Amino acid sequence: MKCLQARFAASNFYTNVGPILLCVNAYRDVGNSLTLNSTRSLPLSPQLNKVVQEAVRQQSETGYPQAIILSGTSGSGKSHASMLLLRQLFAVAGGGPETDAFKHLAAAFTVLRSLGSAKTATNSESSRIGQFIEVQVTDGALYRTKIHCYFLDQTRVIRPLPGEKNYHIFYQILAGLSSEERAKLNLEGCSPSTLRYLQHGDTRQDVTEDSLRFQAWKTCLGVLGIPFLDVVRVLAAVLLLGNVQFIDGNGLEVDVKGETELNAVAGLLGVSGAALFRGLTTRTHNARGQLVKSVCDANMSNMTRDCLAKALYCRTVATIVRRANSLKRLGSTLGTLSSDSNESVHNQAEIASQHASTIGGGTNAGSKSMAALNNAVKHATDGFIGILDMFGFEDPKPSQLEHLCINLCAETMQHFYNTHIFKSSIESCRDEGINCEVEVDYVDNVPCIDLISSLRTGLLSMLDVECSIRGTAESYVSKMKIQHKHNSRLFDPKSLESRLFGIQHFAGRVIYDASGFLDTNKDVVPDDLVAVFYKHNCNFGFATHLFGSELKALYSIENVPRGISFRISPTSHTDLLNGDEPVSTLTQDFHTRLDNLLRTLVHARPHFVRCIRSNSQESSNRFERTTVMRQIRSLQILETVNLMAGGFPHRMRFKAFNTRYRLLAPFPRLQRTEEKLMEDCNLILEHVIELMSKEQNVHVATNWAIGKRHIFLSENIRQHLEKLRTETRQKSAVLIQATWRGYRFRCRWATIRREKELQTSTINQSTITRATNNGARPRPQPIAGTPPPDPNEKCDNKIIQQTCNLFGLDLERPPPVPPSRSYTVAGNTKLGYPQTRIMKMTYPEDGGGDGAVLLKGEPVLVVGASPKRGHLIVEHKHYTLHVPFQYLELKQNVNI
Numbered sequence: 072m073k074c075l076q077a078r079f080a081a082s083n084f085y086t087n088v089g090p091i092l093l094c095v096n097a098y099r100d101v102g103n104s105l106t107l108n109s110t111r112s113l114p115l116s117p118q119l120n121k122v123v124q125e126a127v128r129q130q131s132e133t134g135y136p137q138a139i140i141l142s143g144t145s146g147s148g149k150s151h152a153s154m155l156l157l158r159q160l161f162a163v164a165g166g167g168p169e170t171d172a173f174k175h176l177a178a179a180f181t182v183l184r185s186l187g188s189a190k191t192a193t194n195s196e197s198s199r200i201g202q203f204i205e206v207q208v209t210d211g212a213l214y215r216t217k218i219h220c221y222f223l224d225q226t227r228v229i230r231p232l233p234g235e236k237n238y239h240i241f242y243q244i245l246a247g248l249s250s251e252e253r254a255k256l257n258l259e260g261c262s263p264s265t266l267r268y269l270q271h272g273d274t275r276q277d278v279t280e281d282s283l284r285f286q287a288w289k290t291c292l293g294v295l296g297i298p299f300l301d302v303v304r305v306l307a308a309v310l311l312l313g314n315v316q317f318i319d320g321n322g323l324e325v326d327v328k329g330e331t332e333l334n335a336v337a338g339l340l341g342v343s344g345a346a347l348f349r350g351l352t353t354r355t356h357n358a359r360g361q362l363v364k365s366v367c368d369a370n371m372s373n374m375t376r377d378c379l380a381k382a383l384y385c386r387t388v389a390t391i392v393r394r395a396n397s398l399k400r401l402g403s404t405l406g407t408l409s410s411d412s413n414e415s416v417h418n419q420a421e422i423a424s425q426h427a428s429t430i431g432g433g434t435n436a437g438s439k440s441m442a443a444l445n446n447a448v449k450h451a452t453d454g455f456i457g458i459l460d461m462f463g464f465e466d467p468k469p470s471q472l473e474h475l476c477i478n479l480c481a482e483t484m485q486h487f488y489n490t491h492i493f494k495s496s497i498e499s500c501r502d503e504g505i506n507c508e509v510e511v512d513y514v515d516n517v518p519c520i521d522l523i524s525s526l527r528t529g530l531l532s533m534l535d536v537e538c539s540i541r542g543t544a545e546s547y548v549s550k551m552k553i554q555h556k557h558n559s560r561l562f563d564p565k566s567l568e569s570r571l572f573g574i575q576h577f578a579g580r581v582i583y584d585a586s587g588f589l590d591t592n593k594d595v596v597p598d599d600l601v602a603v604f605y606k607h608n609c610n611f612g613f614a615t616h617l618f619g620s621e622l623k624a625l626y627s628i629e630n631v632p633r634g635i636s637f638r639i640s641p642t643s644h645t646d647l648l649n650g651d652e653p654v655s656t657l658t659q660d661f662h663t664r665l666d667n668l669l670r671t672l673v674h675a676r677p678h679f680v681r682c683i684r685s686n687s688q689e690s691s692n693r694f695e696r697t698t699v700m701r702q703i704r705s706l707q708i709l710e711t712v713n714l715m716a717g718g719f720p721h722r723m724r725f726k727a728f729n730t731r732y733r734l735l736a737p738f739p740r741l742q743r744t745e746e747k748l749m750e751d752c753n754l755i756l757e758h759v760i761e762l763m764s765k766e767q768n769v770h771v772a773t774n775w776a777i778g779k780r781h782i783f784l785s786e787n788i789r790q791h792l793e794k795l796r797t798e799t800r801q802k803s804a805v806l807i808q809a810t811w812r813g814y815r816f817r818c819r820w821a822t823i824r825r826e827k828e829l830q831t832s833t834i835n836q837s838t839i840t841r842a843t844n845n846g847a848r849p850r851p852q853p854i855a856g857t858p859p860p861d862p863n864e865k866c867d868n869k870i871i872q873q874t875c876n877l878f879g880l881d882l883e884r885p886p887p888v889p890p891s892r893s894y895t896v897a898g899n900t901k902l903g904y905p906q907t908r909i910m911k912m913t914y915p916e917d918g919g920g921d922g923a924v925l926l927k928g929e930p931v932l933v934v935g936a937s938p939k940r941g942h943l944i945v946e947h948k949h950y951t952l953h954v955p956f957q958y959l960e961l962k963q964n965v966n967i
C-alpha cells in the first residue's frame with residue numbers, strides 16, 4: 072500500500088509484481104469515451120507495452136494462445152486499459168492504426184460503447200457488456216479479430232437503478248438528432264426527463280458531449296456498413312415504449328395511456344397499431360390441445376411491453392456484434408476481419424457444454440465427448456491473443472439477478488487467478504517434494520462459487536427449479552436459506568423483507584433483492600408478440616430479422632400463435648421444452664457461456680493485469696487509502712507479493728528450460744543428451760549464479776529447486792535468467808552481423824570499384840543536383856546483409872505446418888504451392904509482362920564472377936515471374952537472370 076501510494080504520488084500508476092501488472096486508475100481524464108480511437112492520442116505506458124510484447128513473443132515462439140486478463144472492481148479502469156492494450160497489439164502485430172482492420176475494430180467499439188455503457192452509482196462509464204477480444208496472430212502478424220460479447224443487463228435497459236443514467240445511447244440519440252429527424256421518428260418534444268426510461272437527469276455539458284458522441288456513433292455505423300436508420304428506428308421505438316402505459320379499463324380490454332406513442336412505435340417497427348396492441352395485450356393458451364385466447368390485465372401487458380423493449384435492444388446489439396465480426400477487410404494484405412461464420416468458438420462449445428462450477432471442475436459429461444469438445448475449442452482458438460474485459464465486482468442497492476451473475480463472473484475470474492498463481496504453484500511444489508520457505512496463505516473462493524453455481528443445490532439451479540414450478544421470490548429465498556443454513560457465505564440481512572438474502576463475496580458483502588429474480592431468469596416473450604413481426608404483417612425487414620429464427624420456428628407449423636414463449640435474449644437455439652418453454656433460462660445461458668469462456672482460457676497462457684481504482688468519487692489524482700486497501704485485500708496482492716518474493720511461482724520442464732537457457736552455459740561443458748537434461752539444468756543455473764555473484768555480489772543460492780519433472784524458479788532468478796539471455800543474444804547477433812558484413816563487403820569490393828566508375832560519368836550532373844539541394848548528400852544505401860535464399864528451397868516448412876494447422880489440412884499432403892502469376896499489381900492496376908524496371912541495387916552484389924552483372928540504376932527488361940519464389944526473370948544483354956524482386960523497381964516511361 073505504501074509502495075503504491077508513493078508511486079502514485081510520483082505519477083507512476085503501473086507497478087509490476089513479477090509478471091503481474093497492477094494499474095491504478097488515477098482518473099486523469101474522466102469522461103474519456105473509452106473507444107479505441109480515443110486512445111490514439113494517449114501515451115502508452117512501457118509496462119502495458121511490455122504485457123503486449125510478451126504475449127506476442129510467447130505466441131510467436133510457442134504458437135500457444137495467449138490471454139491478457141483484466142480484473143478489478145467496477146470503475147477500476149479495465150475497459151480503458153483494454154483499449155490501450157488493443158491499440159498496442161495493433162502497433163506490434165497489426166500494422167498500426169492506419170490499417171483497415173484497426174479502423175473497423177475502432178468503429179465497432181465506438182458503436183458498442185455507446186450501446187453498452189451506462190452511468191452506475193460507482194462508474195459513470197460502466198460497461199454493461201463484457202468483452203473478450205480475440206486477435207488471431209499468425210507469424211507475428213495480425214490475421215483476424217473477433218469480439219465475443221457478454222450482455223446480460225437487459226432489465227436495466229428499461230429500468231435503471233437509483234443514481235444511474237440509463238444506457239448512454241438514448242441520451243445521445245436525443246441530443247444528436249436534428250429536429251427534423253426527431254420529428255420523423257416521432258421523438259419531437261421528447262427530452263430525457265419526459266421519457267420514463269431516462270428518468271435520471273443530466274446536465275448541459277452532458278448534452279454537448281452526447282451530441283458529439285452521437286455523430287461519432289453514426290459515422291462508425293456507416294464504417295461497419297450497418298444502416299443507420301434501421302438501428303435508430305428500433306432504438307427510437309424502445310424510447311417511445313417508455314411512455315406507453317397500460318391501465319385497467321372499464322371494459323374487457325385494458326386501456327392505454329400514451330396511445331400516440333404506441334402508434335408511433337408501431338409505425339417505426341413497420342406494423343399496424345392494432346396488431347401491436349393485440350400482441351401486447353392478448354395471450355394464447357394451449358388448454359389440452361385447445362387454443363384459447365385471453366385478454367391480459369394491465370400488469371401483464373406492461374410486463375410484455377418491457378419484454379418487447381428488452382428484446383429489441385439486446386437483439387439489436389447482438390446483430391451489430393455479428394455484423395462487426397463478419398466484416399471483410401478490403402484491399403488489405405493482412406487477411407480478413409473474421410470473415411467466416413458467425414458461429415463463435417463459444418457457440419461450438421455450447422452444444423455439449425455442461426455446468427462446471429470451477430475450472431476443470433467435475434462435470435458429469437462423458438470424458439470422450441469432453442475431450443473432443445476441448446480439442447475442438449483448442450484447435451479453433453490456436454494462436455490467438457485474447458484481451459478479456461469482463462464485468463467487475465458490483466454492489467448496487469438493490470442488487471438484482473444481473474448483479475448476481477456479474478459477481479459470479481468476478482468470482483470466477485478471481486478463482487482463475489487463484490488457481491493459476493497460487494494453487495498450481497503450491498500443489499506442484501508439494502507433488503515434486505520441493506520445500507518452499509514461504510507459506511502463501513491465500514483465500515480460496517471456491518465455496519462462494521459453489522454456493523451460487525453448483526449443479527443441484529447452487530442458488531442458480533434452485534432458481535431454475537423455482538421458475539419451472541412457478542414459485543415465488545419468497546418461497547425461493549426461504550428454500551435457499553434452509554438448504555444453505557450452515558454455509559457461512561450465505562447470510563441473512565436480518566430485514567423484515569423476506570425477499571432479501573446476502574452473500575459474502577471475495578470482494579465484500581452484497582445484499583440481493585430476489586423480487587425480480589424469477590421473471591428476469593425466465594426471460595420470455597410470448598409468441599403472440601413475436602408473431603406480430605412476421606414478414607406478412609411487418610414491412611420493416613430489420614425488425615423481422617431481429618426475431619428471424621423464432622419466426623422460422625413458429626411458422627414451421629400451422630396454428631400461430633399457439634401459446635408458446637421464446638427467450639427475450641438471442642440464444643443459439645430456439646428449441647422448446649415441453650412444447651412451450653425455452654430450453655434454457657437467462658442464468659443457464661450466462662453460466663454456459665462463462666464455462667465456455669473458461670475452457671478457452673485454460674488452453675491459453677494468461678497474462679494478468681489487475682486494475683485498482685484510486686478513490687470512490689472518480690476524482691482526479693486522489694489516492695483514498697481505505698478504497699485502495701479494500702481492493703488490495705480482495706485481489707490478494709500481498710499474497711502475490713509474498714509468493715513472488717519468496718516462493719517458486721515459475722516452473723519449467725527440464726527440456727524447455729534447457730532449450731531456452733543453454734546459451735548461458737559454457738558450451739563444451741553441456742552434455743546435450745535427453746538422459747542428462749537435469750545435469751545440464753544444474754550446470755546452467757550454477758554458471759548463472761556464479762556470474763551474478765561476481766557481478767552484483769548477491770546471494771541467490773536458494774532461488775531455484777530441481778523437482779521430479781520440473782525445475783522451480785523464483786521470480787528473482789527468472790528475471791536474471793531472462794536479462795542474461797537477452798544480453799547474450801544481443802551480443803551474439805552483433806558479432807554474427809559484423810562478421811558477415813565484413814565478409815560481404817570484401818567480396819563486393821571489385822563491383823564497388825566499377826560502380827564508382829559509372830558514377831564518375833555522371834559526376835557533373837550530381838554536382839549540380841547537390842548544389843540545388845543545398846549541399847545535402849544522397850542517403851547512403853543500406854548494406855544488404857541477408858544471404859540469398861537456398862535455390863532448392865520451394866516453401867518454408869514452418870509455413871506449410873502453420874498453414875496446415877490453421878486450415879486443418881493433412882500435413883502429409885500439403886496443398887500445392889500456387890503457380891506464379893502472369894502479371895504484377897501496381898497500385899490498383901494489373902501489369903502484364905514484359906515490363907521495364909530499374910535496378911535498385913547491383914545484382915549479384917559480389918560481382919557475380921564471370922556472369923552478367925546488373926548495375927544499380929540500369930534499366931532492364933523483365934519477361935516474367937520466375938519459378939523460383941520471390942524472383943523475376945530478367946533478360947539482359949543475351950543473359951537470362953533470376954533476380955529477387957526487391958532488387959527491381961517498377962518505373963513507367965523508361966526506355967531501354
Ligand SMILES: Nc1ncnc2c1ncn2[C@@H]1O[C@H](COP(=O)(O)OP(=O)(O)OP(=O)(O)O)[C@@H](O)[C@H]1O
Nearest residue numbers: 098099100103145146147148149150151197198463
Ligand atoms: N489509466 C487511466 N487513466 C485515466 N483515466 C482512467 C484510467 N483508467 C480508467 N480511467 C477512467 O476511469 C473511468 C472508469 O474506467 P473503466 O470504465 O475502464 O472501468 P472498468 O473497470 O471497465 O469498469 P466497469 O467494470 O464498470 O466497466 C473511465 O471514465 C476512464 O476514462
